[in-house]
Amino acid sequence: MTTIEKILSIVSIGYFIFLALILVFVPASRQLPILLTLCGIGVVVNAILLYITFKDVFSRQFSSETTRYKWIILILFFMPTILVYLALHGFRPHSTANDP
Numbered sequence: 001m002t003t004i005e006k007i008l009s010i011v012s013i014g015y016f017i018f019l020a021l022i023l024v025f026v027p028a029s030r031q032l033p034i035l036l037t038l039c040g041i042g043v044v045v046n047a048i049l050l051y052i053t054f055k056d057v058f059s060r061q062f063s064s065e066t067t068r069y070k071w072i073i074l075i076l077f078f079m080p081t082i083l084v085y086l087a088l089h090g091f092r093p094h095s096t097a098n099d100p
Helices: 003-025 032-059 065-077 081-090
Strands: none
Touching (some): 003 032, 065 081
């Protein structure tokens, strides 16, 4: 991941935390026009985060090909897995064939 992609990932995770806190602590934000706006932004942010994460999964070398597909399936069907993937692999540099 490049620095910009890392920053975008952190910002998107921060947006979802912000959205959850706003919906819990500000009851006035639960009106339909406000919800549509916040969720519309959330869809765009989520699409960007998915693109960045999948780009990283496909460009990274794993110990086996099945590991890559396991990450893809986990991310698609259980979205919070992105947090685990980013912590374990996403924010770390790619390893090359010459690394020990």
